[in-house]
Amino acid sequence: MTAERVLTPAPTAYRWRWPALVALLLGEAMNLLDATIVQVAAPAIHADLGGSVSAVQWFTTAYTLPFAVLLITGGRLGDIAGRKRLFVLGVTGFMLASAACAAAPSVGALIAFRVVQGAAAAVIIPQTIGLIKAMFAGPEMSRALGGIGPVMGLAAVCGPVLGGVLTHADLFGSSWRAAFLVNVPVSLAVLVISPRLLENRAPRRPALDVTGTLLAMTGVGLVVYPLIGADLSALPGRSWGLVAAGLCLMSLFTVHQRREAAAGRSPLVEPSLFAHRGFPAALVTSTSFFAVTNGLMTVIVLQLQLGLGADVLTAGLTLAPWSVGLAVGSWTAGAYLVGRYGARLMSVGLALLLLGALSAIAVYGTADAASYPTLLLPALAVVGLGVGLFTPAFFTLALKPLQPQEIGSAAGLLNAVQQVGATLGVAVLGSVYLSNARPDDASSALHAVRAAIWVAVALVAVSYAASRAMGGRRRG
Incomplete structure (x- = not known):
């Protein structure tokens, strides 16, 4: 049962499916943790290695940028070379890079x-x-996909906390290097379990669309x-020019994909995805x-930290109810x-997310500075519960109508727009907060966080409207 096989959707009787799921979720957690774990360790890294102040931002950007840029290509490579093979190759590369970071x-x-x-990643x-x-398959697949949500949430919340704990613990004099070394035993555990994964690729092996990839x-x-990490209110014209150029290239990418499909070649993204009425709506839903979720967590x-003066560890622990509710x-x-309940569960999840956000606005509007972190905990638990209910329903409904040859493209696209959405959320909500908060005025900080959360409320409405269009039948 451990030999590699190329499969279309699998039998539920596969005996190693649950241990294999553990390996997959550990791989997800490890990579998502690393996106945020350096935020807390960055000052210690800068103090140890030196360098310019701008280098501190690059400790995070150097990870986030290639991660976002290569997700679509990574999904397509799974169609071509096999998803198990790519997963193992990626984990091995991640482990070696983590060890190299620790020794940098x-x-x-x-x-x-x-x-x-x-x-x-x-x-x-x-x-x-x-x-x-x-x-x-069937109900078990919903449960398995349901594991992605808590892993994503826990990784986002625990990254800064774990980075702070490991750096301050200074185990064996390792200081910040322990934040990278922790990936090595986790990667080894994933690689030990990975032979239990079933090989899976598209039934027809497509060629790599090099032009589309570039x-x-x-x-992106x-x-x-x-x-x-941008403050949109102070973003220079050159940066807006880069964004506009990127959008133009994405438009050219769309035209190129249509031409590749019309010529009978293999585009980077399967055009048949957009024959499913609900898939474009799923992309909008995922982005918003x-x-x-990422923008709201950032402004809280x-x-x-800035409005109340809490340390990073305390701020991270305040988010614990969010992660518990999410799990x-x-x-x-x-x-x-x-x-x-299917699609109705997405609506319930978004309603709870909305309720939690409105409760947070109420807390920031009525509570004094000493008590609002405590009063915020129930609101964050409700937010986490809403996110937890929404996520497995979303992924199940977004993927259910897809054919095996479409999975790689779909996974790459969904993850790519997720990263773009997360980056936009942090930039937009963070900009609203930073442009309204003044260091010498505590009341302005409370006004700023309420204004930012109102933007999040508007984005919840966008998510709801887009999610209502999901689940449509295939065109034609």
Whole structure:
């Protein structure tokens, strides 16, 4: 049963499906943790290795940028070479890059190894959904996909906390290097389990669309790069020009994909995806939803740190109810609710997310500075519960009508727009907060965080409208 096989959707009787799922989710967690774990360790890295102040931002950007840029290509490579093979290759590369980061002798070397980490993550993440669909079917697939939500949420919340704990613990004098070394044993555990994965690729092995790959990578890179950590209210004209150029390249990419399909060649993105009425709506839903979740988390942490003066560890722990609610919601949805309620569960999740956001606005509007972090905890638990209910229902409905040859493209696209949405959410909500908050005025910070959350509320409405269009039948 451990030999490689090329499968279309898999038998539920495969005996190693649950251990294999553990490997997939550990791979997801490890990569998503690393996107945020360096945020807390960055000052210690800068103090140890030196370098310019701008280099500190590159500790994160060097990972995030190749991760976002290569996701679509990573999904297509899974169709071509096999998703299990790409997953194992990505985990191996990520482990070696993590060890290299821990041993980095200079800022330049660390940034270079972070680029390799981000590229490896872009190979790993798109394979997860396809491999889950290969090993699970029916209600069990909903439960397996339901595991993605809590892993994403816990990784986002725990990254800064874990980075702070490991750096301050200074185990064996490792300081910030422990934040990278922790990936090595986790990667080894994933590689030990990975032989239990079932090989899975598209029934017809497509050729790699090199022109489409270059257009997609450059276009996404030009859109995402200027927005990473940006304050949109102070974004220079040159940065807006890069965003506009990126959007133009993405338009050219769309035209190129249509021409490749019309000529009978293999485009980077399967055009048949857009014959499913609900898939474009799923892309919009994913973009706006992850803009809400990442942007909301960012402004809450900013308010705790800048508005209240809390340390990073305290700010991270304040988000614990969010992660608990998310874990409970995802497990409950995947195990019991998705199969029964389907799209209605997405609406319930978004309603709870909206309720939690409005509750947070009320807390910031009525509570004094000393008590609002405590009063915020129930609101964050409701937000997490809503996110947890929404996520497995969303992925199940977005992927359910797709054919095996479409999975790689779909996974790459969904993950790419998720990263773009997350970057936009952080940039937009962060800009609203930073442009309204003044360091010498505590009341302005409270006004700023409420204004930012109102933007999140508007994005929840966009997510709801787009999600209502999901699940449509295939055109033609």
